[in-house]
Amino acid sequence: MSEHKTTEMLQEEAAKIWAGLEGKTLTNKDRFAIPQQEMPSQEPGVRAHNMSEVALGYTETQARVEAERCIQCPTAPCKKGCPVGVPIPEFIKHIQQGDFKGAIDTIKTTNLLPAICGRVCPQEKQCQDHCTIGKMLKSPEKAVAIGRLERYVADWERANDKITVPTPKPETGKKVAVIGSGPAGLTVAADIRREGHSVTVFEAFQKTGGVMVYGIPEFRLPKALVAKEVENLKRMGVEFKTSFLVGRTATLDQLLTEQGFDAAFIGTGAGLPKFMHIEGENLIGVFSANEYLTRSNLMKAYDREHADTPMYDAKRVAVFGGGNVAMDGARTALRLGAEKVYCVYRRTRAEMPARIEEVAHAFEEGVDFHFLENPTKFIGDDKGRLVGVELLTYELGEPDESGRRKPVAIPGTEHVLDIDAAVIALGNDSNPLMAQTTEGLNTTKWGNIIVDENQKTSIPRVWAGGDIVLGAATVILAMGEGRRAAASMNEYLAGK
Amino acid sequence: MHKILEKRQLSYDKERDQSVYYFKVEAPEIARNRKAGQFIIFQLDEDYGERIPLTIADANAEEGWIAIVFQTVGATTRRFSETFNVGDNVPVLVGPLGKPTHIEKKDGIVLCVGGGIGIAPLHPIVEANHKIGNKVVTIIGARTKDLLFFEDEMRAASDELIVVTDDGSYGRKAVVTAPLTEICEKEKVSEIVSIGPAIMMKFCVAAAKPFGVPITTSLNTIMIDGTGMCGCCRVSVGGKTKFVCVDGPEFNGYEVDFDNMMQRMTAFKDKEKEADHKCRIGLDAGKKAGA
Numbered sequence: 069m070s071e072h073k074t075t076e077m078l079q080e081e082a083a084k085i086w087a088g089l090e091g092k093t094l095t096n097k098d099r100f101a102i103p104q105q106e107m108p109s110q111e112p113g114v115r116a117h118n119m120s121e122v123a124l125g126y127t128e129t130q131a132r133v134e135a136e137r138c139i140q141c142p143t144a145p146c147k148k149g150c151p152v153g154v155p156i157p158e159f160i161k162h163i164q165q166g167d168f169k170g171a172i173d174t175i176k177t178t179n180l181l182p183a184i185c186g187r188v189c190p191q192e193k194q195c196q197d198h199c200t201i202g203k204m205l206k207s208p209e210k211a212v213a214i215g216r217l218e219r220y221v222a223d224w225e226r227a228n229d230k231i232t233v234p235t236p237k238p239e240t241g242k243k244v245a246v247i248g249s250g251p252a253g254l255t256v257a258a259d260i261r262r263e264g265h266s267v268t269v270f271e272a273f274q275k276t277g278g279v280m281v282y283g284i285p286e287f288r289l290p291k292a293l294v295a296k297e298v299e300n301l302k303r304m305g306v307e308f309k310t311s312f313l314v315g316r317t318a319t320l321d322q323l324l325t326e327q328g329f330d331a332a333f334i335g336t337g338a339g340l341p342k343f344m345h346i347e348g349e350n351l352i353g354v355f356s357a358n359e360y361l362t363r364s365n366l367m368k369a370y371d372r373e374h375a376d377t378p379m380y381d382a383k384r385v386a387v388f389g390g391g392n393v394a395m396d397g398a399r400t401a402l403r404l405g406a407e408k409v410y411c412v413y414r415r416t417r418a419e420m421p422a423r424i425e426e427v428a429h430a431f432e433e434g435v436d437f438h439f440l441e442n443p444t445k446f447i448g449d450d451k452g453r454l455v456g457v458e459l460l461t462y463e464l465g466e467p468d469e470s471g472r473r474k475p476v477a478i479p480g481t482e483h484v485l486d487i488d489a490a491v492i493a494l495g496n497d498s499n500p501l502m503a504q505t506t507e508g509l510n511t512t513k514w515g516n517i518i519v520d521e522n523q524k525t526s527i528p529r530v531w532a533g534g535d536i537v538l539g540a541a542t543v544i545l546a547m548g549e550g551r552r553a554a555a556s557m558n559e560y561l562a563g564k
Numbered sequence: 565m566h567k568i569l570e571k572r573q574l575s576y577d578k579e580r581d582q583s584v585y586y587f588k589v590e591a592p593e594i595a596r597n598r599k600a601g602q603f604i605i606f607q608l609d610e611d612y613g614e615r616i617p618l619t620i621a622d623a624n625a626e627e628g629w630i631a632i633v634f635q636t637v638g639a640t641t642r643r644f645s646e647t648f649n650v651g652d653n654v655p656v657l658v659g660p661l662g663k664p665t666h667i668e669k670k671d672g673i674v675l676c677v678g679g680g681i682g683i684a685p686l687h688p689i690v691e692a693n694h695k696i697g698n699k700v701v702t703i704i705g706a707r708t709k710d711l712l713f714f715e716d717e718m719r720a721a722s723d724e725l726i727v728v729t730d731d732g733s734y735g736r737k738a739v740v741t742a743p744l745t746e747i748c749e750k751e752k753v754s755e756i757v758s759i760g761p762a763i764m765m766k767f768c769v770a771a772a773k774p775f776g777v778p779i780t781t782s783l784n785t786i787m788i789d790g791t792g793m794c795g796c797c798r799v800s801v802g803g804k805t806k807f808v809c810v811d812g813p814e815f816n817g818y819e820v821d822f823d824n825m826m827q828r829m830t831a832f833k834d835k836e837k838e839a840d841h842k843c844r845i846g847l848d849a850g851k852k853a854g855a
Contacts, residue, residue: 317594317597317660341793343798452824
């Protein structure tokens with residue numbers, strides 16, 4: 069682990085480089101020589117005990133320096149890696165010219181949630197995985213920091229009060245229902261509203277934003293940002309109905325017939341959490357990551373002074389899983405006052421599906437990783453409260469269908485870890501509600517809605533996308549599906 | 565908006581300083597689609613309020629309201645009863661949630677058993693059975709006379725009503741399982757529906773077992789979202805993990821692991837006590853004044 073650098077130190081480094089670049093005509097060789105600008109962040113020892121955002125965002129100088137690393141490849145391979153096709157070299161070119169407004173407007177032609185994507189997209193697996201600079205330096209982590217630049221201009225626009233929202237086309241009189249206000253739903257709402265159709269977004273929770281509000285913690289994605297994006301949609305004329313559970317408050321069929329909606333998009337997101345079905349899983353103190361995070365994020369239980377929803381007090385917390393949600397759970401546990409937080413994962417760091425940056429942050433903050441271990445049972449006291457977990461040690465064997473080496477248990481290696489809370493972050497099954505209450509809606513055997521290449525479901529006038537189709541995925545993949553669905557829906561509505 | 569149309573105190577438990585309240589609330593969409601056995605979730609504050617599930621006790625689709633009945637057992641329910649009055653709006657209300665009760669024509673008696681606060685959610689089930697022509701025998705019970713409510717409503721919707729109290733201060737001195745057993749011995753009972761404290765439902769299941777009569781129980785676990793996302797409400801049913809919010813709230817009583825459910829319901833007991841204590845001595849009165 070390298071030493072933590074403050075924003076001031078990083079700014080000073082950037083300023084030195086900038087002094088050598090400013091006003092110069094740069095060759096590609098000059099650009100290759102510019103080091104990637106590090107993201108300023110709160111000091112690990114401090115941030116592990118507060119809910120404020122960890123990553124602080126580039127300074128203006130850092131953004132200018134980082135943008136100069138882009139060589140503007142004519143083939144723009146980075147674009148291919150973006151599920152919503154952000155014109156990446158084009159927006160970076162604007163930053164190179166010092167035109168931040170031009171940069172953000174360019175991003176917004178295809179992505180209305182850049183402040184969010186700049187924070188939570190796994191860029192190293194998407195745009196930055198295709199970046200020529202990264203390829204040359206043999207690591208997508210060393211690519212042009214596209215995500216950080218995207219965040220910089222989005223934050224710049226908000227901080228300087230320069231937000232402009234697209235003006236929708238003249239009203240068409242057609243009505244669309246969007247079910248769920250997560251990333252897929254918000255993308256669909258924006259794209260359809262732009263075409264002049266009326267859009268109502270139905271949200272089961274009291275707040276809009278879906279997983280961005282209940283799942284992703286404040287320290288990674290401030291809730292005020294999500295609220296701002298929703299406010300921008302409202303300014304475009306999108307209507308939001310919270311505490312409305314489609315399937316129960318009204319069925320999809322009622323919306324499409326009695327309530328006169330011409331089309332609908334289902335973006336209901338993640339469903340019921342997966343459990344391991346091992347002994348002791350229903351002990352007090354065993355939580356799904358969904359519950360643990362929802363209590364803390366949506367219900368604000370971390371704010372003990374104001375929130376009515378309680379958080380379970382635990383000193384030794386173990387999180388099970390290796391994805392982003394596991395990292396969120398572990399880091400939340402630290403911030404809630406746990407003295408010891410373990411992350412138990414049955415493979416190794418190299419196989420973890422979480423974003424590299426999140427894993428690094430968790431390490432820096434003091435999460436204790438137990439790789440190549442898996443639980444066999446939870447142990448409770450006489451009151452049914454969790455006191456420990458029995459783990460079994462694994463080793464990596466031959467690669468499996470996913471190409472990752474398969475973890476194999478080593479018999480006789482059972483050992484007990486003393487814990488008083490467990491957070492299970494092994495993904496979700498699908499939410500059964502829409503399928504249960506909508507006749508003719510085809511789903512897979514896992515309950516995910518089946519769609520065609522245009523996100524159309526088995527029911528006329530109904531499209532679907534995001535986690536309810538994909539299973540557990542990412543914000544940007546959900547947005548990509550929303551984008552595709554909206555295009556198809558707009559085409560359908562235009563021809564109607 | 566969910567305006568409170570009527571507010572009544574149904575009972576007061578001196579021993580525990582707890583009341584049961586009836587609130588009639590404007591909720592046209594919920595009233596229209598709700599069926600017997602379903603519940604709602606309410607919050608007193610959008611930002612900081614906790615989500616409390618309550619079974620719908622009554623509803624009128626034409627007039628666009630639902631009724632909820634709750635006991636002031638914690639800080640939120642206490643504050644709801646003390647600071648919300650007719651004309652105020654309930655800030656957050658979502659529903660109807662959960663699967664409706666399966667109501668069908670039966671040959672024999674449908675025996676409905678409600679204990680304490682469980683009498684409220686039992687009411688729509690009694691009504692629905694009565695409406696389709698089932699012979700409904702209802703048993704309602706409480707610790708003492710002051711804690712009983714809905715006697716008239718239940719009588720109106722039942723072919724026979726039996727009232728019991730633990731202390732004999734009203735009706736017959738007995739626990740609900742006594743008349744349950746007697747009826748099962750004498751008559752043909754097709755189904756038992758039991759709603760009340762977990763321990764009561766557990767004993768009803770034990771009492772029904774020798775007769776092999778199917779028994780449905782309605783579970784009131786802790787919930788957060790209540791829509792099939794968080795998994796907080798999970799219970800073990802027939803050895804499998806089930807979710808009360810989307811798989812329930814009603815389950816075959818023979819399959820429910822009541823002991824585990826009762827344990828899980830104590831998860832936050834110390835916190836609840838602390839919050840209730842603060843609420844009673846007015847520590848958080850200022851904070852929620854605007855709610």
